[in-house]
Amino acid sequence: MERAGLLVPETINDQVWGTKGYQGLLKVQSEFGIDVFYKEGITSKAITEGAISEFSQKNVNLIFGHGEEYAEYFEQLASSYPDIHFVSFNGEANLPNTTSLSFDGYAMGFFGGMTAAHMSPNKKVGVIAAFEWQPEVEGFIKGAIIEEPETEVFVEYTQHWNDGEMALNLLDEMLLKGVDVIYPAGDGFNIPLIEKIKEKGLYAIGYVSDQSDLGQSTVLTSTVQHVDKLYELVAKKYAMGELEQGNQHFDFKDGVITMGEYSPLVDEEFKHSIQTYVHEYIETGKFPSEK
Template identity: 30%
Template structure:
């Protein structure tokens, strides 16, 4: 009896061992394919380099580049490297060379200051897309993404003209954009041709001390409304305005939370949305096109914040006509 059962047990044991071996092999092969798939996915990601001359801190121009990075990493198959504080030409050139040698396929300069160096590198790397936020595009693989917020700046200008009692209005700019963006000034004179505009350029997005120096000069001139078209220095300007009872027009975000009774409105920009527009074009059938592309309110890059409590219903109706 025992002898007749023995071959069956041997057969059963053989089947169990063989099944275990086959299962183990399937598991190993599955893991190998999974690792291969992950590697392939990583290799398929487009390498994007972002350059900014600013720091990556709250309320900074550079923080908008970081927000752009996060958004495109979430929405597109990209591998992004962000380099900040590109403050010298030597550091910029060295970093750009390293990025290109590492296989960067799209290089985005977070500001017009990168146009010149991109113009130098673009003909040397014809298969790379060089893109700047604002600026100039010379070569076929160079592009500029920009926007014209003129329509909402007109409304901000009308608001400033209506609220000013001294008829003296200041504009503190991060960069000299008076000729490129004249709509705010034009709106002032449309409301009252006798108004005076005092224009100051900080030459920085974040120089608090220089911006406050200009604020003091403007107050001494009798200015009672200031459009602060900066970024990092805006908080200092708004705090100064609140202290000296000067109305402020904010920039980039709704800045009424800093001084709700003294901020007329804010010209809001969501620069990070420009990165989505860039990569959306890159992955489109046509790809990124040479030249300048003007984004609109539909792209989510700008809008006007709600007006403050200092305006009457009649004022608001006039502004929005």
């Protein structure tokens, strides 16, 4: 591997998804002692093609497209750059030099849902997600009901990762229904939602990053996707000639998904149970059954 590049649709300074990708690029730089490059605001096929051309001239031979949109762009452009391996997220990778990465989000949602239901005074919890296909939503619902069968779970979607205005409106609607624990499963809007939840004295489950720093009396725990570790893992596979073409899935067992820090409000017995369940899931792939 000579050099690596990163394309992000928004910014590396969002403190969530974009920042995680940039941290991953820096890990690759540190691990392999190579030059790395990044470009922000890459939001169309034409702009992506220009960025790839620029990276190619700099002898970049591993490019991370930090979002689902890049899977489609790379499939259309990668054949023109056979010496570059293209890595994207949550898409279809069919060419010999393309790989699409996916976090298996069901399990993290499941354990987040268990925590939410356990800590909900009203036994009403909610998910505000971006898209219906997110597996963490289904996992959250199942985990909440496994933990507390009487729990009501409310689910809404924004249809966009970054629609903060809609997400806040959906939050207002959920709060009117008595929901007291919210899982804001969208990396572009979860921070403003958690800030508003904090103002209301209610609870949240953090998403993508460990968001305990937003308030330990608000954020009960977080479902953390370690994008930085995943990029480092992918780069190691590439350097060793072991990075497979196609769609690749990663989970707790790969060390790239974990539960975040728990609030002091969460009792020790429950924390121990969750840690045991996570360990059993890593070992067996199985979840706790209904009580």
